[in-house]
Amino acid sequence: MNKLNLKKGDEVKVMSGKDKGKSGKILDVFTDNRRVAVAGVNIRVRFSRPKRRGEKGQRVELPAPLSISKVALICPNCGKITRVAHEVSERGIFRKCKKCGKLI
8 A cells, every 4th residue: 555645647846956946747656666757757777778780779768766755746736836735534545635625
């Protein structure tokens, strides 16, 4: 189970580091080391070797994971950077925006 407040597909904003101020959707959540991969942020370059004769190698740009402490969730309802509250009801546990109070 994901013990983090962030999920795949959430919109986040980078709060510190070389990509400070950029925002994007979460592509992957790595719960074991508390990191997230965000689209268009923390881009690393990898080189792939040619697999067949006559084929050229490629330069591939991939988003590297960064710590969840460097990103903040953007509420889909109010559009502000927010922390996450949890609401417990008979239907389950839901995430809630601390600013507007609506469910995320």
